[in-house]
Amino acid sequence: MTTPAAAPTRPQPPEDETSRPFWEATRTRRLLYQWCTVCDQPVFFPRDVCPGCLGSTLEWRESSGQGTVYTFSNVHRPQMPNFALPAPYTVALIELAEGVRLMSNVVNCDPEQVRVGMAVKVTWERLDDGRHLPQFEPA
């Protein structure tokens, strides 16, 4: 008797009341970030107060989903067995047009073709609970 292979998966992002607006927006495939109305600068990851002034002056804004690859690594020897993406896969830091940087995967692209500075746009992977995980693909 053989054991069926477990379905590929990835760690599910936790959330709390601070980040909940971000994750709720992903249910409708919208990418949010915070903006401090006093410092006039974007903030990511989501916080309760602005790291520039400690004020509760943060509002949510919607990103265009456009960005560039700031840097990346193709993972040839994954740490996690059964990770959602087959190795080698690309983990990247994406610089959004709005000026924040976040970690993600570059998908729908041969890892060998990923380059620093490459233009990318957001695409979404559905999570088990109906939220979506932001992923990026060549623009």
Add this chain to the structure above:
Amino acid sequence: MRTLRGAAAFVGVADDASPTGELELHGRALEAAMIEAALADAGLSISDVDGVCHANNSMALAEYLGIHPRFTDSTSTGGSSFEVHAEHAAAAIAAGLADVVVSVYGSTPQGDRRRSASERGGGRGFMMAGPNPQAEWEMPYGLRQPMGPYAMAATRHMAQFGTTPEQLAQIAVSTRAWATMNPKARHRDPITVDDVLSSPLQCSPLHLLDCCLVTDGAGAWVMTSAERAAELAKPPVYVLGAGTCHDHQMISQMPDLTTTAGVISGTNAFAMAGVKPDDVDLLMGYDSFTITALLHLEDLGFCPKGEGGRFVEDGRTGPGGSLPMNTNGGGLSYTHPGMYGMFLIVEAVRQLRGEAGARQLESPEIAVAHGSGGVLSCMSTLVLGTEATR
């Protein structure tokens, strides 16, 4: 005898509690509110703060607050942690390591119990408040830790400055050449650049031989006053300068992946010591990966930013080179039990005492031990010297 007496003072305080036993804020928001209130009490602002104490993780707190502190203390001694922080902060201020230091504590066990039903995953610990942003913003993407963040720095360095895999590999080759002279080294057979490049790719662009070992290892040091040191058995090795800085905890929050906080820690340590990189006879620079050591060479000023690849490619850091680096064989070839910084100090002291055996340098007088913690997060630089340099 130096003393802390009168060297530092408390200038602002804040606290909060409620008759209900429950506070509205929790986690980092609560900590931030306490810090803001204490700073207001002192007539200071967050931009004045250059030292951060936290009884769990001062790196995570500073990252959250947007502070790049030059004094950091995560000492955790239970309920007395904050008195210990005060002692350390006073010493740091007396020594010129920091000007304004904050310590903060917040814990909300009652509210946490109520909230736990509505939280998804990211539960708060009982002892210490604080979210785990890495679980939320990095772990879902499958980056191998800790190798992946260093690989990302290497990718960026290559794109920005034209650094090559061959140049990174040369660091492993030169370090291995030193290891051949350390009888305790895990790997003692010489290697070539081709050996490094043909070892399995782990996280591009890092190959297996670009990565430190995973070995058992242990070490210790003892420090005393200069007065007492003069009466002891071995030649004293003096701390001429020290500096520390961290500028992120998670790699996704690092301001610039090709420039570490070593620029700050190194500048401060060299200034305190009154020496320049040119004066250094030995660099013990934490080599968790080849790219780590390359960034240290640039950020400490041994070569200009972006020139690290060309600096190392002719074997300059190996035996016979003009800047001996990691003469014990480093984390790449000697040992790496996880937190390797202890071995940087041990080797620097042995070399300055003339006790390094087959790999002994010729009469070194000044050594730098440069530790790197987290994922290129916390840099701490020590400038050490012999009696002649004091």
